[in-house]
Amino acid sequence: MNKLALFFILALFKTGNLLSQQHIARQGQVTFFSYTSVENIEAKNNQVLSILDVEKKEMAVSMLMRAFVFKKDLMREHFNESYIESDLYPKATFEGHFNNLEGSLNQTSLMKGKITIHGITKNIDIKTTIKKTGESYAISGEFNLTVKDFNIKIPPILSSNIAKVVLVKFKFQYLGYESN
Amino acid sequence: MKVINLVYITAFTLFIHFNSNGQNLLDKLNKEFPKESINEIATFKTTRIGLSHSIETRKKGALEISMYNRYWNHKEGTTQSFLADEVNIRFGLDYAFSDSFTVGLGHSINDKITDGFVKYKFLRQKKNSKVKPFSMAFFQEISYINNNPNSGTYSFYNNNNSTSNSIYSFTSQLLIARKFNSKFSMQVSPTFITRNKDFANNQSRSQFAMGFGARYKVGGHVSIVSEYYSVFNPLKSTKTYNPFMVGVNWEVSHLLLQFQMTNARNFAKDVFITQTTNNFNFHDGNFHFGFNATFVLHTNKKKL
Numbered sequence: 001m002n003k004l005a006l007f008f009i010l011a012l013f014k015t016g017n018l019l020s021q022q023h024i025a026r027q028g029q030v031t032f033f034s035y036t037s038v039e040n041i042e043a044k045n046n047q048v049l050s051i052l053d054v055e056k057k058e059m060a061v062s063m064l065m066r067a068f069v070f071k072k073d074l075m076r077e078h079f080n081e082s083y084i085e086s087d088l089y090p091k092a093t094f095e096g097h098f099n100n101l102e103g104s105l106n107q108t109s110l111m112k113g114k115i116t117i118h119g120i121t122k123n124i125d126i127k128t129t130i131k132k133t134g135e136s137y138a139i140s141g142e143f144n145l146t147v148k149d150f151n152i153k154i155p156p157i158l159s160s161n162i163a164k165v166v167l168v169k170f171k172f173q174y175l176g177y178e179s180n
Numbered sequence: 181m182k183v184i185n186l187v188y189i190t191a192f193t194l195f196i197h198f199n200s201n202g203q204n205l206l207d208k209l210n211k212e213f214p215k216e217s218i219n220e221i222a223t224f225k226t227t228r229i230g231l232s233h234s235i236e237t238r239k240k241g242a243l244e245i246s247m248y249n250r251y252w253n254h255k256e257g258t259t260q261s262f263l264a265d266e267v268n269i270r271f272g273l274d275y276a277f278s279d280s281f282t283v284g285l286g287h288s289i290n291d292k293i294t295d296g297f298v299k300y301k302f303l304r305q306k307k308n309s310k311v312k313p314f315s316m317a318f319f320q321e322i323s324y325i326n327n328n329p330n331s332g333t334y335s336f337y338n339n340n341n342s343t344s345n346s347i348y349s350f351t352s353q354l355l356i357a358r359k360f361n362s363k364f365s366m367q368v369s370p371t372f373i374t375r376n377k378d379f380a381n382n383q384s385r386s387q388f389a390m391g392f393g394a395r396y397k398v399g400g401h402v403s404i405v406s407e408y409y410s411v412f413n414p415l416k417s418t419k420t421y422n423p424f425m426v427g428v429n430w431e432v433s434h435l436l437l438q439f440q441m442t443n444a445r446n447f448a449k450d451v452f453i454t455q456t457t458n459n460f461n462f463h464d465g466n467f468h469f470g471f472n473a474t475f476v477l478h479t480n481k482k483k484l
Contacts, residue, residue, distance in 0.1 A: 026212065031484070044484040049209045060205035066218055072478040073239035074434065081222040082400040082431065087362035093206055153400055158433055 021055040023137055023174035030063060030170045032145075034163035041075065041162065043068040050172045052137055057101040059111065059139070061094040061170075083152050084118055092117045096126065106131045111141075118150045137174040142167060220305040223315060223359040224367070226436050227274065227282070227299075228472065229393040230407045230425045231444055231452060234367060235317040235357040237282045237301045241480030244274040246286075248472040250445045255465035264469070266290065270447040280317075286447065293448045295323040305359060314358040319369075321351040323448035327377075336418060336455055338378045349375040349450035353391070367393040371409070373450045380417040387454050388412040401431045405438075409453045421459040423452050427470065434477070440470035 028048035034041040048063040065086040070076045080086040096113025111126045128141040144165050147154065154162050224234035227244065238244060251264035259265050272286030280301040287294045303316040327337060327345045337347065350373070357367035369391035378385060393407040406426045414420050427440025443460040444452040445468050458466040 024212070042484055049212050051205050051209050053205060058205055060209055062206060062209040062213075064213070064218075066221075069482060069484060071481040071484060072434075073242065073482070074476050074478070077222050077225065078401075078431065078433070081225065081362075085362065085400075091210075095206055155401055155432075161433060 021053060022177040023052040023054065024177040025050040025052075025172035025174045028061070028063075028170065028172040030061075030168065032068075032169075033167045035167075036161060036163050039161045041070070043070045043076075043079070045069070048170070048172070050139075050174070051177065052139065052172075052174050054101060054137075057098040059094075059096050059098065059113075061172075063092050064090055065092060066090065083154070089117075089119045094124075098128070098130075101130065115145075117145070118152055120150045122149055135176055138172065139174070140169075140171040142169040144168070217306040217309045220307050220315070220359045223305065223357050223365045224393075224395050224405075225403070225431060226429055226438065226474065228438070228474075229367065229395065230405050230427050230429075230438055230440050230470070230472075231409075231423060231442065232369070232391060232393075232407065232449055233297075233299060233317075233319050233353070233355065234393065235301060235315045235355045237280055237299060237317070238274070238276040238476065240276055240278050241478060242276045243477040243479050244272070244284075244474050245477060246270075246272040246274070246472065246474040248272065248288075248447055248470070250442070250447075250468050250470050252445060252466075252468045253464040255463075266445075268445055268447070288447050291325070291446050291448075291451065293323050293325045293446065293451060295321055295448045297321040305357075314356055316357075317355040319351075319353040319355055321353075321449050323349045323351070323450055325349075325448075325451075336379055336415060338380045347375055347377045349373065349448065351449040351453075353449075357393075363397040365395045367391070369393070371449070371453065373454060375450065379415060383416050384413065387414075389453050391453075395429070403429045405429050405440075411454055415454060418455075418457060420454060421456050423456045424460040425470070434475055436472075436474040436476065438470070438472035438474075440472070442468050442470050444468065 026049060027046060028050045030045045030048045032043055045063055045068045047067045048061060050061045052059050065084045066080060068079065093116045094113055096111040099110045101109060108127060108129050111128050113124055114121050115124045124143065126141050126143045128139055131138040144167055146165050224236050227234060227236045227238065248270040250268045253265045268288055268290035270286050270288035272284060274282055274284035276282045282299045285296045297320060299317055299319045301317040303312060305315040306312040325347050327347050352372045353369045355367060355369045357365060359365045371389040371391055374386040389409050389411045391409045395403050395405045397403040408424045409422050411422055421443060423444040425440050425442035427438055430437045443458050443466055444456050446452040
């Protein structure tokens with residue numbers, strides 16, 4: 001009886017302990033920029049979800065493509081309907097593994113991972129900046145994506161309006177994660 | 181008994197623990213997304229299906245500058261005009277005062293009809309929702325024509341004993357549309373038309389019609405659209421035909437282009453729905469080529 005109770009408490013404790021190693025960002029920011037001589041396009045998503053597992057040095061990101069806001073509303077419609085096809089591929093996701101994550105100092109770390117946009121998964125290396133303040137983490141960085149890699153079709157007539165390589169910036173502020 | 185309970189709880193806790201450990205981080209994230217369903221967008225993309233309005237409204241501050249053209253030939257087919265014998269062009273301006281309220285004005289040069297409309301979208305279809313399976317909008321148009329009996333533009337009306345030549349027509353529509361999937365959308369539009377002037381033959385000034393429209397997306401930027409109006413109590417004095425249109429909508433960034441084949445040559449709703457005097461076929465005089473160009477100007481840009 002006593003042993004069982006101890007086991008039970010231990011099990012609970014262990015679960016709790018493990019969960020505290022995970023941190024979540026619910027209002028992460030992802031911005032992308034397409035600069036061409038004809039037109040500059042910029043869009044921002046303020047509702048990006050991300051989870052960080054310090055122990056495993058892992059990170060995952062998931063976002064709804066529909067949540068990207070553009071300066072011009074018609075662009076948002078075109079983006080969702082004609083380019084990203086958010087009816088078919090509503091989310092973009094990322095899963096990555098940090099090279100090193102000491103969890104104490106401000107540091108830069110290379111992250112290797114897989115990014116999935118428009119139903120296509122690509123390997124990607126991202127240089128990230130990690131800041132730790134108290135119990136919360138902030139991770140930011142930027143990388144380039146080639147539009148063609150993700151089978152996003154740009155009609156020839158508009159090829160001068162949309163950059164072939166798009167710059168993506170991200171910023172996540174993590175808090176302790178409590179499941180349920 | 182207590183011990184057995186405890187064993188179960190422990191086993192359960194361990195199981196949960198094991199489960200959360202084996203669980204992918206991404207799966208965990210996907211559970212964090214808010215449950216609320218999102219609005220369906222781009223049911224038709226353009227504010228006109230082709231001939232008449234779709235349930236689409238532009239976002240606040242959008243100004244649509246439009247030029248709609250219809251080209252057709254005279255019946256004889258012996259004319260020597262360049263390209264087409266006749267053209268009717270409507271110049272229009274639409275402004276979105278809010279995301280769901282649009283006001284527009286237009287004037288067409290061949291039939292000299294001036295029209296104005298208000299459109300209010302009061303229901304938006306939700307994605308994967310049984311509660312709001314379609315979008316609805318109310319549309320009201322007023323058109324004005326100065327019907328000079330000497331010019332005889334409009335033989336439909338009873339011009340005897342009338343002091344005023346001004347004809348005001350009022351078209352009310354309820355637009356009901358559903359996006360069935362990312363490619364296919366359909367719209368039905370119950371329509372009521374009335375005017376301030378009597379027809380010949382003492383026919384009622386009011387007419388009822390039902391509009392049907394559909395869109396099928398064939399590529400990222402191209403869709404095939406069709407529209408048809410069925411008039412329930414057509415004019416008795418003159419033989420009229422129901423308007424039909426089939427065409428292609430093409431979106432090029434800020435420019436929305438529509439190419440169409442139709443039998444309707446007017447742009448004011450009351451006129452083309454109830455007073456189209458030729459049927460849809462490819463003979464001269466009946467075949468109309470339509471080309472609509474709309475430029476969308478965003479007068480208030482969002483701050484990111």
